[in-house]
Structure formats: structure tokens, C-alpha cells
Amino acid sequence: MKKSAPEKFKLGMFVVIGTLLLISALYFIGNRQNLFTQNIKIYSYFRNVNGLQTGNNVRYSGINVGTVSKTDILSDTLIRVEMLIEEKMNKVIRKNAVATIGSDGLVGSMIVNIIPAEGAAERIESDDVIQSYSKIGMNDMLTTLNVTNENAALLTSDLLKITSNINQGKGTLGMLITDSTVATDFKQTILEFKKTSMGASKAIESLNEIMATVNFSESVAGVLLSDTVSASKMKNTISNLEQSSKDITTVAENLNALLSQIKDGQGTLHYLTQESTLVRDIDSTLQNIKEGTARFNENMEALKHNFLLRGYFKKIEREQRKAAKKSSRN
């Protein structure tokens, strides 16, 4: 029985399409497992891989970049995880990146997360080893939770004792809750506090009104607050004041030093200030000079009346009178 051409064509289509579907499916699956891309191998060491299997995804910042190709137990505490990473990803993954093992969702399969670290580092290359970080496993969490539960039990027991004491009126809190006098006092205190706060509120309102009446735009305060030129001048002034105070301090220090030298040294000033005999001598000398001057005045008066010098003094008096007349005319 011969086959017709359309039947052969249909059969050919059926076979070709079916085969293409299979090949496409295999290609897409292989592509997801990075079988048809250029890959580099990198390693990381863990103490516990939490069920990580060959074929599990490797993610870098949440993007699938490769798969786990092998897990080897090197010792009782060390497991080496070999990962196939797309070669193009070596542009972004650095040698200081950190690998952690996590779960893809709450009930998902395990994955390796590569987390970029801060700071500069070289690009990752084939056969490099990156650091690992072991997260807390479920068992560790349960152990911690067990301890937390025990602590919670102790806390609730203590809390029960405290609340029963409070209910019985023991302690300050118990007294506060059970004693009616304290409650009355407390109520009174609250009332007083309320009054005080109302007074404070009124005072603040008054202050606000006063502040509102102040013309900030033209007052000194306003200028100080808003005028940048004045602020600059003020700043300069303060700066000069600061410099002046520094200078004054320096001068004071110099004076102190000078006084110390005067006080402790052997100079004339030290002699003048510190020697009491000299002071007495000077005092007697000044007394003598005063007496001498008085006697010299008497002698000079006597000379004015002497006939030998009387003409000279009269001549001087005449010239003085003439000068006075001239000045009055002018």
C-alpha cells in the first residue's frame, strides 16, 4: 500500500515539529543550567551546606549567574562547593565577594547567594576561592528559641510574683494601686499640675503677644538676626575683641614679668621702690630744697628793692605795660 505525498508531508511535519519541541526544551533547560555558555569555576568553603545539591542556582545580587557543579567533603568540618559562573559575570563579581547559602523562598530549594563586598578588589577569575559566610541554620534557631523560651518562662514566673505583690498592696506600686489616700493625693497632685500647666500656658501666650509686638525688622535684634552685613561686622568686631584680649593678655604678662624683674632685680627702680632709707633721704632733701627756695625768694625780693638793680626791674614793668596797651588797641 503506497503512501500519498500529502500524507508523507504531514508525517514529516509531525516528526520535525515533535523533534524540534524536544530539542528546544532540552536547549532551554540546558541554557538555564549554563551548559551552553562559557563558564568559570569558582570555589567557596562552608562548614554546613544545609542540603545544597548539584544543579542548585547561584545568584549574584538576586540574579541567576550560575549553578552549583559539585560539593566535596574535605574534612569533618569543611565542605568545598564548586560553582559554575557565567564568564561574562567576572566583570562584576570581585574577589572580595562573599558566598552564603540560603533558601529560595520559605519552602524553596537551596541556593548560593554571592553578595558584593564593600571596597575595591580585582575581578574574579577561574579557580578563585571566595569567602563564605554561614547563616544561622534552622537547628541553631531552634536551640536559641529553646533558650528564649526558658528565659520567657522565668520572666513570666517573676512577673507573676510581682503582680501578686502589687495586688496585695506590697511595695510602692502596690501602695499606689491599692491605697486610696495615695490615689487621692495623686489626684490632687495632678490637679495642681494641671493648674500650673494652665498658668504656664497663659504665661507663654503673654510672652508670645509681647514678642509679636516687637518690631524685629528694625530693632537691634532684627538686625542681628537678619542683616548679614551687620552680622559680618559683628563677627569682625568680635574677632578684633578677641585679638585685643589676646594682646591685653600679652601686655599683662609682659608687665608682670617687668614687675617681677623690678621686684627681684638689682636695678634703679628696684632700689627706688624697695629701699626705705633712700625714700627718707629724698624726703629730707626735698624738705631742704623747699626751705632753700623760700629763702631764695626772700633774697630776690630784697634784690628788687636794691638801688643797683631797681632800674632794670622798672624797665621791664614799662615794656610790659606797653605790650598790654598794644594788645588792647588791636
Next chain:
Amino acid sequence: METNSRILEKVKSFFTEVGEVAFFAIRFFKEVFTKPFETGEMLRQCYNMGNRSLLLVGVTGFILGLVFTLQSRPTLMEFGAQSWMPSMVSISIIREIGPVITALICAGRIGSGIGAELGSMRVTEQIDAMEVSGTNPFKYLVVTRIVATTLMLPLLVIFGDAIALIASSFVEHLKGAVSFQLYFNQVFNALKFSDIIPATIKSFFFGFAIGLIGCYKGYYCNKGTVGVGEASNAAVVYTSMLLFVIDFIAVFVSDIFFEI
């Protein structure tokens, strides 16, 4: 005593039939690699069994994908895991449901057809006539049909799986607002070679079993026209049972080689 002897007779006849099927299979392997190759007849059988089963397999696969997704969805939603729907549906269909359902449909359509066709040829002595005329009826009738079922069933399974996944993606798109791209992205993220390769290899064995049992039952048909009906019925029943046995063995072997 009579019951025991009857049971013994049944067991004996079972093992005898298994032995006959084994010899039938051995004869097939002897004939398939020797000339002349009945290529034209084999292509005709491929067309009959492949192309003409496509509509049935396609419709079944489409409904299977729809129903499976619709029925699984509420359960997954209870756990807040509806995002796992593409992964779950694809793995279930590709690994197990697609090949088994397609094989059962083909067992019903193709196996019974082969049994009835060869059975009627046997009871009408057409096979004897072929032998007399010098044509090898085993090569012309049996080898071509077994080769055709063995080659066509994997293709039918692939079509059935693809159509079921498309139907599932429709449901997810309509019910869960999941785009087709996201759906198939998740499907291929979830699938591995260990899902698709064992399933495809298994389909070859399913096809071989359908052709082998159908041809065996039809080729050795007797008791006249009643025997034709019996051969057709037995072909479907035995093939269906054998499919599950092969499926169990396939899963067992896949677990050893692929660690599924």
C-alpha cells in the same frame, strides 16, 4: 483440589504467554535488522499511529492541563504557594502524567486497532495467504507496526506535554494574572534533564509495549470473529497493565541514574 489445579493451570498459562511474548519480541529484534526493510509500510503505520492520534492526544493533553491546574490551584493557594504552580504542573506532566496518559490513550486507540486489524487478518487467513505468496507477514505486519508505535509515541508524548503546559499557562494567565513569559520562564527554571530525558526514554518503551502486545494478540488470534474482539480487548488490557509495570521500572531506574 480442582481449584488448585485451576490456579496452577492459570499460572502455567500466564508464564507460557509471557514466554510467547518474549519469543515474539526476540523474533521482532531478529527481523527488524534484516532486509528487506518495509519502509513504505512503516511510514504508513507511522502516519496512522502518529498523525491520526495527534488530535486525540492534543485534546486530552489540553483538558488535562486545564483540569490539573484548576484542581491544584485552590490547594496551593491555601499555602500561599500559587507561584509554585508552573513548577509543579510542569514537573508532574513532563515526568509522569503526560507519558502515562498519552500511552494509555494510544493503548486504547492504537493497541486495540492493531489487535483487531491483525486478528481479522488472521481469522480471514490473509496472513496465511501472505506466507503462501512468499511475503514475510511478520516483517510486513508486525515489525512495521511495532517500529511505528515505538517511534511515534515519544513524539505524541512531547506534543501532549506541550499542549498540556500551554493549557495550564492559559489558566494561570486568566486566574492568576501570570504572563506566558513568566509561566514558561518558571517552567524551564524548574525542569531539569533528569525530568525530560527519562520521560522520553520511557515513552519509547511504552510505544514498544503497545505495538508488541497489540501485534502479539492480533497475530495469534483464533476462535473466529469472537477472537478478534477478544484480541482487541486483551491488547488494551494487557498493554495498560504492562504500561504501569514499565512506568514503575522506569521510575526505579531513573532514580538510580538521575537521583530524582
